[in-house]
Amino acid sequence: MQALSNAAQSYMGPVDVPVKAEYKGRGDGSTMKALAWFGSQDVRLIDAPVPDVTQDDDVILQVTGTTICGSDLHLYHGEILMLQKGDILGHEFMGKVERVGKNVKNLKVGQRVVTSFQIACGQCEYCKRKLSSFCENTNNSSLMNAMYGHRDAGFFGYAHLTGGFPGGQAEYVRVPYGHLNCLPVPDDVPDEKALYLSDVLPTSYHCVVDTGVKSGDVVGVWGLGPIGQCVVRWAFLKGAKRVIAIDKVQARLDLAEQAGAETLDFSVHKDVVKRLQELVPGGLDVALDCGTFHQPKSLIHKAQKLMMLETDVPEIINECIMSVKKMGSVGLIAAYAGFANGVNVGALMEKGVRLIGNGQAPVHKYWEEILNDYIRTGKFDPRFMISHRVPIDDFPALYQSFDKRKAGVEKVFVETKFSSPPSEGCPTLSRVADWPE
Numbered sequence: 550m551q552a553l554s555n556a557a558q559s560y561m562g563p564v565d566v567p568v569k570a571e572y573k574g575r576g577d578g579s580t581m582k583a584l585a586w587f588g589s590q591d592v593r594l595i596d597a598p599v600p601d602v603t604q605d606d607d608v609i610l611q612v613t614g615t616t617i618c619g620s621d622l623h624l625y626h627g628e629i630l631m632l633q634k635g636d637i638l639g640h641e642f643m644g645k646v647e648r649v650g651k652n653v654k655n656l657k658v659g660q661r662v663v664t665s666f667q668i669a670c671g672q673c674e675y676c677k678r679k680l681s682s683f684c685e686n687t688n689n690s691s692l693m694n695a696m697y698g699h700r701d702a703g704f705f706g707y708a709h710l711t712g713g714f715p716g717g718q719a720e721y722v723r724v725p726y727g728h729l730n731c732l733p734v735p736d737d738v739p740d741e742k743a744l745y746l747s748d749v750l751p752t753s754y755h756c757v758v759d760t761g762v763k764s765g766d767v768v769g770v771w772g773l774g775p776i777g778q779c780v781v782r783w784a785f786l787k788g789a790k791r792v793i794a795i796d797k798v799q800a801r802l803d804l805a806e807q808a809g810a811e812t813l814d815f816s817v818h819k820d821v822v823k824r825l826q827e828l829v830p831g832g833l834d835v836a837l838d839c840g841t842f843h844q845p846k847s848l849i850h851k852a853q854k855l856m857m858l859e860t861d862v863p864e865i866i867n868e869c870i871m872s873v874k875k876m877g878s879v880g881l882i883a884a885y886a887g888f889a890n891g892v893n894v895g896a897l898m899e900k901g902v903r904l905i906g907n908g909q910a911p912v913h914k915y916w917e918e919i920l921n922d923y924i925r926t927g928k929f930d931p932r933f934m935i936s937h938r939v940p941i942d943d944f945p946a947l948y949q950s951f952d953k954r955k956a957g958v959e960k961v962f963v964e965t966k967f968s969s970p971p972s973e974g975c976p977t978l979s980r981v982a983d984w985p986e
Contacts, residue, residue, distance in 0.1 A: 668730055792811070838881045939980065
């Protein structure tokens with residue numbers, strides 16, 4: 550799949566964009582630790598050249614915190630197109646400014662910043678509306694154009710389908726248009742609160758806001774990883790009367806209950822729609838899909854995935870459509886990437902369901918609001934989801950354990966040699982090899 554998609558991109562040729570994905574090294578032979586992809590379930594810690602300012606709008610960061618995301622597992626399993634051996638992964642990170650290009654006037658060396666997972670140019674029609682994930686000028690993938698009719702912005706560490714930019718699961722990272730894509734972090738906000746402004750907090754907030762959760766709503770949330778857990782909490786903050794959280798992992802169900810949600814274990818209630826109709830006669834006002842496309846439930850979709858007759862699975866989408874009331878809303882923040890067979894388009898039309906693809910979250914639209922109105926005021930503390938802290942050397946083992954959900958792993962703070970000590974109340978350093986089974 551990777552060879553074919555890369556060949557297709559090569560045949561079509563890249564879209565001409567003003568930003569370069571590749572960085573230049575320091576010229577002195579200096580190297581850094583970085584996590585790179587080499588094949589399905591094959592990620593390795595490598596010595597990579599330390600990046601230098603390559604274009605005049607660049608910022609070079611010493612990474613002080615990075616993490617692993619559920620969507621990284623799609624890369625780990627080779628399910629995202631246009632991966633190439635040696636690609637440096639990671640799209641959620643923060644750091645200290647180490648170098649700046651001559652056009653960067655708003656940041657200074659030593660300043661703490663968090664970076665958006667998308668790379669915005671600041672000049673196109675989408676960037677001017679703060680819709681940074683839809684930037685027109687940073688992703689050169691002609692294959693994405695062919696697949697979707699348009700391109701997303703360039704993303705850090707997420708294959709050449711999103712531009713091929715080296716990611717932040719590393720000790721250093723180059724941030725193009727750094728004056729736009731780095732948000733200064735106030736001194737009163739520790740790294741463990743700031744790091745997740747790069748993705749999980751804006752993504753979960755966007756799901757709730759974009760789908761239109763309002764006061765008095767009854768909301769269903771499918772999938773209780775970090776995104777789903779945050780969605781539960783944002784829904785209540787936006788006035789939801791009830792939130793029903795759906796998963797099969799007991800620790801995740803317990804965490805959602807701590808936030809006030811009712812829970813539904815789909816390993817016990819295998820007919821999710823029937824159970825929801827019992828719990829909410831008339832249907833949910835809003836259903837939010839925060840799950841994953843690569844774990845089919847039914848034999849028919851397991852077979853279709855195995856035979857590569859579909860890339861994505863429609864089962865949760867169908868449960869959402871069937872569970873909402875007539876004229877209800879369904880939001881998809883789960884990272885669907887291709888094609889799914891058997892979507893219940895009849896129910897979608899006949900019930901008048903508003904099916905909303907939330908898209909990749911426009912981080913720039915929300916990150917200042919979340920920082921100032923929710924984190925700094927204490928209304929939302931993202932540290933509840935941090936289960937572990939590990940060193941960068943453990944990244945390959947972390948991918949394996951995260952994939953298997955070993956030791957109740959949820960969100961992990963990955964430290965580098967530039968990291969500060971853990972802040973009060975946060976997990977201390979552990980090694981993945983020492984985690985219990």
